[in-house]
Amino acid sequence: MNDLVAPEQVVQAATEQGIGREVLRKEDRRLLLGQGQYVGDMRMPDMVEVAFVRSPVAHARIAGIEKPAGMEHLVFTMQDMQNVRPIVAASALPGFKRSEQYPLANDKVRHVGETVAACIAPDRARAEDIAASVFVDYQELPVMADMYGTLNSDTRVHDAWSDNVFAETNVDRRLQATEEAVIHVDRKLRMARQCMAPMEGRAVLCWWDTRTDQLIMYSAAQVPHINRTGLAECLGLDEGQIRVISPDVGGGFGYKGILLPEEICCAWLAMQLGRPVRWLEDRREQLSANANCREHGYDISVAVTHEGRLAGITCDAVVDSGAYSSYPFSACLEAAQIGSILPGPYMMDSFVCRTRSAATNKPPILPYRGVARTGVCFALEVMLDIAARELGMEPYALRARSLVPADAMPYNNITNKLFDSGDYTTCMTKAVEALDWQAWRTRQRERHSAPSAEGAQKRIGLGLAVFCEQGAHGTSVYHGWGIPMVPGYEQCTARFTPDGVLELRIGVHSHGQGLETSMAQVAHTVLGIDIAKVRVVHGDTGMTPYSTGTWGSRCAVMAGGAVGTACEQLAERIKSMAACLLGTDAAELTLEHGTVGMSGAADGKRLTLAEIAHTWYRAPQKLPVGAVDPGGLEVVAGYKMVPDAGTFSYACHACAVEVDTATGHVELLDYAICEDGGVLLNPLIVEGQIYGGLAQGIGTALYEEMPFDSEGQPLASTLQDYLLPGAGEMPPLTMLHMETPSPNSKYGQKGIGEGGAIAPPAAIINAINDALHELGAELTECPANPRRVLAALAAARKEVRA
Structure with missing residues (x-):
């Protein structure tokens, strides 16, 4: 220690x-x-810009590529990059299947937007004109656009694989048989695929410095040292020959935490041409071509005693990992974490979980702010609210029976996560009080019993979610997950x-x-x-x-x-x-x-x-x-922390919503957060992080979704279609801080940067379901857009008629 x-x-x-x-x-x-100073601000003498030819289809063999006459020297394909190795992000998890992602498509394309050829010109507009003149002969193949469909398909994303699963994990922790009588609540829950939307897209500027004999890369990246390692592996250089510089970066959120094919292409071009090469990702590329996030599916059952104690969880989870394993986190980080963090901050007798990382004809998935925690919090907290309604209990009363108590800290939970310190129950109580839960309950009863049209149409609901977040993961944690990037x-x-x-x-x-x-x-x-x-x-x-x-x-x-x-x-x-x-x-x-x-x-x-x-x-x-x-x-x-099991910050989010049953619109009326990040280095910065995370969590809960049709075509390739929350969607917010020092960090501080984005989907969906349960309607997917709200109401009316 x-x-x-x-x-x-x-x-x-x-x-x-x-x-x-x-x-x-x-x-x-x-x-x-x-x-x-961002990469987009940088210009160099004799610099060329890159535009990429991107696949318009989700799955096809490339029969041939025809470069425009007279411009052959301005167009480059994988055939020109023979000595460049593909991106391989292999996990050490048993049974993991490797994928090879070439910087430019080699013989197949596996998702819409995959890079096929790189075109250069003095400016981006002319480079795009050249790209539009390149002819690619695509021989289309069957498309697997749904993660459940791909599990039983005879078509393969990767030809040599026996199935379309990167890896499967299984956890079976049955500590003891539950002696009390229990009720079982079963649901199928799903979280939509999303795009991250940093204000600045990915950006790369490369040149070869002849004085230092180095490749210099300016890149809008979160992990420059890791990117250098990946570049060295793919380009056949030693790492001393590569210098990666991340200048000011306009938001990361995980999107800028992977090695890109575009980075490898720009680096290779700079080395071949002997001149600076730059690529600036535009918003359409960011939305329709590059990595996505979330998209979890849960077939989950919770067992709860009649007194409201959580007895056990059984879950079969699937994560859509897309076509390739992203470097360095791999295709399995999200799913592998589900098997270890789904129990959240609760005590229980039994936890059984199977996870699968499915390969589909979509862009690769990568960790987004909150990573797998947002999905598991949504899954478990929604189930606990459903169980509380079945038992006729307030949701916070049910949770209080199973949250790890303060006097049990430090606590080894059912998956051997070492909770370092905290008082989860007090945190939840403070959030409930800050929202003034009972006053909102009174308003809810008055609204729903009123004979007016408003009482019938606009319904009030209350919801909350509790989570703990493992931050500052150590060597043992990442080694255990089989990730090829292990912190020391x-x-x-x-x-x-x-x-x-x-x-x-x-x-x-x-x-x-x-x-x-x-x-x-x-x-x-x-x-x-x-x-x-x-x-x-x-x-x-x-x-x-x-x-x-x-x-x-x-x-x-x-x-x-x-x-x-x-x-x-x-x-x-x-x-x-x-x-x-x-x-x-x-x-x-x-x-x-x-x-x-x-x-x-x-x-x-x-x-x-x-x-x-x-x-x-x-x-x-x-x-x-x-x-x-x-x-x-x-x-x-x-x-390095000792033990290096990470710190565990935690929070409770509580909210009140109004659901318009005629339009399906959801309005956030009030919101309260109580969080504990240990000793806060700078409370002002922490609050800014939580505010920003809340905005992103609201997007996950109500607005953001990247849908694909059956042919793997993205259906939200502009910000007119991909909805993001703005200032007008932020609710009134009460924020409270608890500071329980971690005994394992130097100053008692805990990691807290992702916490704001974890709980909102669960808390908001719970509030919507609380508003609609008297009508027999229930949402099991997010985002809870008007279409899904109205569909849930229609299904409830249909069931009543039946």
Whole structure:
């Protein structure tokens, strides 16, 4: 276990800039003034732009490709890239089937939008004209566009496979036989396929630097070090020959966490042409051609005692993984996690779960904010509300009988997840009270009993959802899931410049998380340095230590721990230098307000950090040989939690909705969140993360869906068809914080970046079902768009008539 700094000690040590303080983000000035720099802002002499020929069909053999006459030198196919290897993201899970995704289609296309040829020109418009002139002879094959249909199909997405399943997992945890009588609630639930929609799409700019003999790639990416590894494998280069730089990135959410075929193509073109090559993804490409997310299906049963205790869960889950296994997370991350996290924050006697990652003729799936947790929270929490209605209980009363109690922490749950700390029941109670649940119940009864047209047409419903989120996953967790990218020690390089500026070089990358501010706050807490004097360097494999990157709510815990550890080592070196200069013992010295000296000394003699740095670099004769560390004012420190099972933040979301039974429209009337992220490095940043996550969760619950027809054609290829929530769809929100320190992280902090997006679909669907259950209607799919609401009402009326 790491030494834990108690929250009150952190606050005592910090000034208004330290851990726990609401500091405005340093990076916002440049971003709000339009001074950020994105790949789309970058231009280089002699640069060419790339447009891709993309498959218009979901499944076909390529009989031939005809380049336009006179433009053959401007069009490139996989035949031109003979020495380039395909993308392979293989999992170590037993029975996993490998897929090979070529940068440009080799002999088959397996989804609409797959890259077939790359066309170059001085500008994108001319490159697109050339792409439109390329003729591809497609010999169409049967299409598997439904994940359930593909499981029993004789047609194969990948010819050599025995079936269309990347991998199957099975979990059987039967701790004891349930002695009480139980009721079983069974449903088939489904979550729609989605597209992520970051404001900035993927973007790549490559060139070959002849001076350094390196491929330089600027890429809108979350995991630059991982991308470099993937590029090296595909291009046959050593990693030292590749430098990947992620500049300002306009949102990631998981979409920018994989290696793209387009990145490999641009890199190869830059090497072949000897000139800069750029590709900027447009919105149609982003929506219709590249990776999707979500799309889970659950055949689930929960057993609940007559007193409302959760006795057990049985589930058969299918995830539509698309045509290829995405590098590095693989095609099985979502499904493999279902088998370990579906039990959520609850105690139970039995858990049996089968999962399958289905291959279909759709774009690959990848982890989206919340990853599998959004799906499992939706599945379990909807079932618990259905069970509560059958028992005539309030949903929070039923949950209270099975939530892991605070006095049981730390707690090993039924799938051996180690819950580090927390009070789930209090969190739920606070959210219910913040919503004023009972007042809404009164309004609901008054509305539904009113003889007016409004009472009959516009119905009020209440819903809630509780979840816990494992963040900062460690080595053992990812190794257990068979993922080819296993995190180890997170590192930080910390050094002072000769004028006393502190440089922090971290391997994670910030694309909205505020890391330039929160990491400076950690440094301030240890060294007392003004955060204006802290420079955070990230997103550059040539300047930062190796890291698996930004994903899985890990930065505050892992990078924060590495920064704190590095700054502690720097502090010791600073004190030893100051001791020489002040003629005292280093143990007597303290660091505060950017100075070092003896606390309470009569003469008050203190040295500034800038004076110490000046001495080391420019007046070293003042420091006796052997009295100070020869490493000076630069350290590299690693951090890893022990145990490395991750941290468990958690929250309860509660909401009130109004459902118009005539139109199917759902309006969010009120919303409350109580969350616990341990010690919050910066509560202001945390609240921003939760607000943003809530907006995305509302999109999942009510609006966002990427439907495909039976031929695998995407039916929402513009933002006119793919609906996103805006400011007008955000409800009134009450947000409460609990801060239960994790005993396993350096400052008691927990990962929380994804939490806001996890619970909204479950809470909102539960509220809709609460509004409609007296009419016999029930939704089992999301998003709960008007069509689905009206269909549920029509099915209920039909059942009554029958």
